[in-house]
Amino acid sequence: MQLSCPVCHALLQADTEVKSLRCDAGHSFDRARQGYWNLLLAQRKKSKDPGDNSEMIQARRRFLDAGYYWLIAEQLNQLLIAELSGIQNPHLLDLGCGEGYYTVQIEEALSAAGFSPQIAGLDISKHAVKAACRRSDSIDWLVATGADIPLPQGSLDALTLMFSRVMPAPMARALKPGGLLIVVWPGPSHLMELRELIYDEVRQREYDPTAELDSLFEPLRTETLTFDFEIDSAQGIDDLLTMTPHGQRIKPAVHAAILEHGQLNCHADIRLGVYRRRQDDNAI
Numbered sequence: 001m002q003l004s005c006p007v008c009h010a011l012l013q014a015d016t017e018v019k020s021l022r023c024d025a026g027h028s029f030d031r032a033r034q035g036y037w038n039l040l041l042a043q044r045k046k047s048k049d050p051g052d053n054s055e056m057i058q059a060r061r062r063f064l065d066a067g068y069y070w071l072i073a074e075q076l077n078q079l080l081i082a083e084l085s086g087i088q089n090p091h092l093l094d095l096g097c098g099e100g101y102y103t104v105q106i107e108e109a110l111s112a113a114g115f116s117p118q119i120a121g122l123d124i125s126k127h128a129v130k131a132a133c134r135r136s137d138s139i140d141w142l143v144a145t146g147a148d149i150p151l152p153q154g155s156l157d158a159l160t161l162m163f164s165r166v167m168p169a170p171m172a173r174a175l176k177p178g179g180l181l182i183v184v185w186p187g188p189s190h191l192m193e194l195r196e197l198i199y200d201e202v203r204q205r206e207y208d209p210t211a212e213l214d215s216l217f218e219p220l221r222t223e224t225l226t227f228d229f230e231i232d233s234a235q236g237i238d239d240l241l242t243m244t245p246h247g248q249r250i251k252p253a254v255h256a257a258i259l260e261h262g263q264l265n266c267h268a269d270i271r272l273g274v275y276r277r278r279q280d281d282n283a284i
């Protein structure tokens with residue numbers, strides 16, 4: 001996929017061996033050994049090692065690879081296939097891609113449906129992107145910030161944002177007018193039984209990014225996906241806790257008791273919001 005310079009936003013060109021990228025102003029970026037591009041500028045980092053840490057990434061990878069959330073990938077992919085029909089060669093960015101579980105399935109599903117997609121996955125965590133590199137070498141993996149997406153303005157047909165914070169202006173900038181945005185977030189009863197074990201009072205407040213997106217994105221619809229699943233190993237439960245913020249808030253005694261029990265019935269409540277970038281360029 002065509003990338004742009006995080007310093008000056010000019011287009012980046014690869015050298016003949018695709019080992020480095022350079023813009024006309026001479027800013028250059030080397031390809032990491034694992035195959036990703038590091039386009040995160042030091043001054044953009046709010047901490048030395050931003051984003052999810054290695055432990056969270058490994059836990060999320062084990063949990064997702066165990067298949068507990070395969071229905072989410074399935075519904076996301078069906079949605080993309082339907083909404084992208086007629087675009088033979090869609091350019092898609094998975095923003096906040098983590099260790100790439102959904103990104104790779106998007107690529108496989110679109111290819112199987114007859115598309116020739118060009119896919120990039122971007123995350124601020126280098127631990128996440130390093131792990132993602134092991135999943136596919138046909139995806140462009142980027143360590144960068146979603147606050148300044150290193151892709152040319154209006155270059156994307158679609159952008160997916162799974163369980164990550166919305167950044168409306170940079171997302172709209174990277175998308176073509178009319179481009180597709182799919183945001184996936186947890187609904188109010190997501191992992192309710194787990195939260196009841198952890199918190200004295202479980203908040204029922206519903207998150208919905210539609211209002212925050214509204215000036216730049218036209219909402220088409222929000223789909224709801226609910227399902228129940230059972231985790232039947234201490235490792236699986238520990239992974240779920242480690243990959244979510246709940247793990248840091250759980251009392252040690254409760255943590256030990258859940259792991260000891262070794263079995264947890266869970267309810268998933270997922271929202272998939274479908275949006276189109278508004279045509280009005282002045283808004284960006």
Ligand SMILES: C[S@@+](CC[C@H](N)C(=O)[O-])C[C@H]1O[C@@H](n2cnc3c(N)ncnc32)[C@H](O)[C@@H]1O
Nearest residue numbers: 051052096097098123124125145146162163164
């Ligand atoms: C809850 S995880 C979701 C990962 C993946 N989408 C998934 O569902 O498996 C949120 C991800 O957002 C990343 N992230 C946080 N701030 C970011 C930023 N400013 N730009 C890009 N990624 C960011 C984190 O490193 C983390 O991998």
Ligand SMILES: [Zn+2]
Nearest residue numbers: 005008023027
């Ligand atoms: Zn430059």
